[in-house]
Amino acid sequence: MSTLDIEAPLPRARADLMPALLVLALAAIALPLVGSFSTWVTLTFAGLAMGMIIFIVASGMTLVFGLMDVLNFGHGLFIAIGAYMAATVLGSMADWTQSGSLWTNLAAVLPAMIVGMLVAGAVGLAFERVIVRPVYGQHLKQILITMGGMIIGEEIIKMMWGPQAITLPLPESLRGAFLLGDAAIEKYRVVALAVGLIVLGGMLWVLNRTKLGLLIRAGVEDREMVESLGYRIRHLFVGVFVAGSMLAGLGGVLWGMYQQSIVPQLGAQVNVLIFIVIMIGGLGSTVGCLIGALLVGLMANYTGFLMPKAALFSNIALMVAILLWRPQGVYPVTNR
């Protein structure tokens, strides 16, 4: 090697747009299969809204895994807590949710979101301290104990709200749909998409524009080096775990209103989708998580329309196909 090394041009850093194009390709492939353009628009919008909700709940979990290699199978519990908090808060504000005013309705949804996030965050803090911390670095124990934690959580939910499904009616002005030509766009999905975009924007801002975000991204790559630079990764991890729990709580509020009916097992049901999403995205990758969530949301809606019995299988098949193409997910994190 010579001094040329200093001047050696770097390989051109090309943006890897293939995974994003995959989302467009999936939508394009679905169009002729669905047949009707207006139905396709409706399904696509519904898929994007569902994808954004899944992104909100999965983004915290992918960072938790990336930072500390913690496999938290109990993440679904925070989603269920968010959904039940929404049912409780919105149930106690029935006058507000039944009002015909959009602003009054949103004024009821906002506290539901805040309470859902705060309670899920508080439970997340306790969950990390009591359940996760004793099993750092032990994957098998993490799987078993976090699943156990979620089962206990589900039983507590049954004790408090009962085992039967609870309806979670949408506020009055969020019901129904806008018509775009022949395509129906459900109003609530517009709200869900907007909330998802706000969360995405905030998350990307924190991760890319703040030192805290730098630390999180660096910690996902090489936590030992982050510690050697003088930062306490354990504190960072607890913060990310709680933030991830709060996001899951927010996602639970949105998911509950999306389904309009919630059961104590809701967390376990959504957990499957979360794991598919973070494996598609690449463990620890936020942008990968977004791509994975959008793919899963779209796939679920298209197959739900075309082949309802194959809905869950289609997402697993999608994951397998993507892992055959990119075994570490669409956007693997360097050094992992």
Place this chain on the structure above:
Amino acid sequence: MTVQPLLELKDVHTHIGAYHILHGINLSVPASAVTMLLGRNGAGKTTTLRTIMGLWRATQGQVCLDGTPIGGPGTRTSPPDMARMGMAYVPENMGIFGDLSVKENILLAARMARNAAQLDTARLEWIFGFFPALKKFWLHPAGKLSGGQKQMLAMARAIIEPRRLLLVDEPSKGLAPAIIQNMIDAFIELKQSSTTILLVEQNFNFARRVGDFAAIMDNGQVVHAGAMPELAEDEALQTRLLGLSLGSHQ
């Protein structure tokens, strides 16, 4: 030459799992000087640096900084504590964050700076003087740098703020000769600014040019410690302890 030690290892033992790697290290690292830690592959040099930094726990003995125990049984000092006490560590694999830009890597190492605007620009320019490639590729992803450029970045990260003690594992690895000279100049300037440096190195020519003191390790123990000029002139000692002579690396 008698120099007050900044760092002392007293009968330090380190186990990694079932393996007993360090077998009672005794080492004194003089303040404001460069000490070279030499030895064959597998002698325990990297383990010694990692034990000092707290990345692996000393199971017996004591690591002292300025006379205060910071490592060994009974101490609870972690790597972040070591960094806050003024220690910086450059691992053999460089520990570069490949998904982050060069700027972001440097910003993380400057704990006092909340954003790039708060970086000490004079110090940054001083570093760019040694490692100009970093200025050129300031906004590029660090993962795209060549091996030598990553080594420069790892060093730059370690010295972006004044440190009391630098622990560097094989700094010359993969570097072009011109950059090795710049690295040597950087170590000499750092030493003059009262920074204490402990280097693990396989390149004996580099070691001779940089080091004030040398400690040779074999089988998890320090088997020789003394002034570098003495070792550089004693080919019999080099051959006996290192299996090589500096003469063969001219």
